[in-house]
Amino acid sequence: MTSIREINRRLDLVDTFLYNSHLLADIIYHLRQTHDSQRLVQRFSLGRGDSDDLLSLARTIRETEKILARLKEVHHPSHDHVIARIVIPERLCERIEGAIDEEGLVRKQRLEELETAELGKVVRRVEGLEVEEERKPKRKDDLRKEDLWVMKKS
Amino acid sequence: MAGFPFFQLDRYLKILVEEHQKYVALCEEYRRPVEDTSSKLEFERRVVRIITPGTLIDERFMDPYENNFLLAVYTYDDQSMTQDMETDDVGLAWLDLSTGHFYTQKTDISSLPGDVARIAPREILLNEELQSDRSHALFTSIEEEKHFISYEPYTDLSLTSIPSSWNTLLEGPISPRLAKEFTLPEIRAGEVLLRSVKNRLLGTNMRLQPPIRKSKQDIMMIDANTLRALEIKRSMREGNIRGSLLSAIRRTVTKSGARLFADMICTINSL
Numbered sequence: 001m002t003s004i005r006e007i008n009r010r011l012d013l014v015d016t017f018l019y020n021s022h023l024l025a026d027i028i029y030h031l032r033q034t035h036d037s038q039r040l041v042q043r044f045s046l047g048r049g050d051s052d053d054l055l056s057l058a059r060t061i062r063e064t065e066k067i068l069a070r071l072k073e074v075h076h077p078s079h080d081h082v083i084a085r086i087v088i089p090e091r092l093c094e095r096i097e098g099a100i101d102e103e104g105l106v107r108k109q110r111l112e113e114l115e116t117a118e119l120g121k122v123v124r125r126v127e128g129l130e131v132e133e134e135r136k137p138k139r140k141d142d143l144r145k146e147d148l149w150v151m152k153k154s
Numbered sequence: 155m156a157g158f159p160f161f162q163l164d165r166y167l168k169i170l171v172e173e174h175q176k177y178v179a180l181c182e183e184y185r186r187p188v189e190d191t192s193s194k195l196e197f198e199r200r201v202v203r204i205i206t207p208g209t210l211i212d213e214r215f216m217d218p219y220e221n222n223f224l225l226a227v228y229t230y231d232d233q234s235m236t237q238d239m240e241t242d243d244v245g246l247a248w249l250d251l252s253t254g255h256f257y258t259q260k261t262d263i264s265s266l267p268g269d270v271a272r273i274a275p276r277e278i279l280l281n282e283e284l285q286s287d288r289s290h291a292l293f294t295s296i297e298e299e300k301h302f303i304s305y306e307p308y309t310d311l312s313l314t315s316i317p318s319s320w321n322t323l324l325e326g327p328i329s330p331r332l333a334k335e336f337t338l339p340e341i342r343a344g345e346v347l348l349r350s351v352k353n354r355l356l357g358t359n360m361r362l363q364p365p366i367r368k369s370k371q372d373i374m375m376i377d378a379n380t381l382r383a384l385e386i387k388r389s390m391r392e393g394n395i396r397g398s399l400l401s402a403i404r405r406t407v408t409k410s411g412a413r414l415f416a417d418m419i420c421t422i423n424s425l
Contacts, residue, residue, distance in 0.1 A: 031407040036218060038253040038410045043212050045254060045325070045361035116161060 012078035023074055030067045034060040051100050052109070058096040061089060168215040171205055175302050178205040204354040207302045208277025211251050219412040221250045225275035226347035228308070228339050229263075229284075229292055242291075245339025247347040248273055249362060253413070254325070258340040259368040266295040271378035272420045274387065275301070279350055281308040306350050311342045323348055328364045335367055376420055386420060 017024045035056040043049040068086050071079050158166050170176045183197040208224030210216050228245035242263045249256040261269050270278070282305035284290050296303070316333050336344075344365060351360065382390065389397035400419060406412040 028407050031411075034408055036409040038413075039212065039218075042252055042254045042361075046211055046251070046355075046358050048212060048358075119159070119161065 009078065009081065013082070016074070016076050016078055020074065023070065026070050027067055030063045030070070033063045051105055054096045055100055055102060055105065058093050058100075061093040064088060164214045167205060167213055171207055171210070171213075172215060175207060179203075180205060202356055203358060204356070206277055206304065206354065208275065208279075208304075209251055209351060209354050210276075216252060218409040220274075220416060221255070221413050222252050223248045223250050223273055223275040224277050224279070224347065224351065225270070225273055226279040226306075226343045226350070227266075227292070227296070228311075228343035228346060229281070229290075243337075243339050245337070245341070245343035246273075247340060247343035247365070248275060249347060249351070251351070251360070253410075254361065254363045256324075256344075256362045256365045257368055258336060258344050258365050259370070260337045260340050261370065263291050263295065265370075265377070266292070268377035268381070270296060270301075271381045272376065277302045277304060279304050279306050279346060282306060283308070304350075306346060308342075308346055311345060313341060313345060314338060316341055317345065320344070320348060323352070323360060323362055324364050325361050326364055332364075332367070336365075340367070381420060387416065 017027075037057060037060045040049065040053050040057050040060075043053055064086065065088050068083065068088065071083055167178060170178050179201045180203045181199045182202045183199055186193070186196060186198055205213075208222070210222050216222055225246060225248040228247075230241045230243060244261045244263055244266055245258070246261055246269060247256075247258045259269065278296060278301050280292070280296075280303055284292060285305045316328060316336060321327055376384075376386070381387065384399065385397065386399045388394060391397070395401045400416060404412060404415060406415050
């Protein structure tokens, strides 16, 4: 870095965060709710994204919106440069939220998890790792309980 | 011969690609069209992707805090030599499939070790003709033991400007003004890079961000030895991130932030 203007601009930015610990804490809190949007977007570019990724993306956009609002609230000249760079793809976010039923997705995922567990059991049995016969019924009970719990939740 | 259930794929990919540094070809089953009578089988299998350390997309074992770069190195050779190129010019092009970042840089043989150390690619593409020519100056900068190297055919590289075939792979077009700035070695390295990625992704369509030129003028150069001696990205003793400058001052909250920070710390740019 050789540009004095750029160095000063960055120092100013550090300054505002250093002396406004509430702002810092808020921004960190929002950032923690975000997902790795770069990799998420690229998954879609390569045709590998799923509905869960879409939701993560929408959530990340919403959090970015909150960060932007928070920065505007402070209204410090050193933030202008940062604020100008953030563009919120509002329409994309609305489309995602309008298209995906979050609760339905959670339910579907839970079912899939159960299926995978079931599959894992089959494999273990094939591999001859299944433990003594006595424990089998117990396991089935566990599974039934889980089923009931899923139904209650939904 | 061995087999494993499909949901264990990630685990075995990690072992094969990361630990044993193998190429893995992924096949999927496709239903044959009914009118196709060339075979009695109902399904056919096609290779859909070849997985190498440099072409990971979203595998769970990828390090989220670091970029997964694939680097193509283009050096002068007799066939593709033109007048506007010096013999020690080197073209670099690298990309991260998991984020879509795509960069190019023009450099020379003597600064190549520093460039390679800075980019820290997971895989390097070299001209297959070099495989038999151990005396090439390139091998003093790129030590084979330390990197995963793939030899690719560098044929038909007579192009002098960015070919239009790049546009189909990019998110947006390269502005004509910027396109002119790309130097010959960079374009050729980029072509090799895109060609081989395309060959490995076979069935998958890929989209990358338009290439960003890194020029030597705006990077404060840190050579390979300094980077290692100052333990900036890796500690000297164990060679991992613990104990390095990066791990000591990294306070980033997000994963993309961590990647940007790692990039900034060794390419201090003068905006």
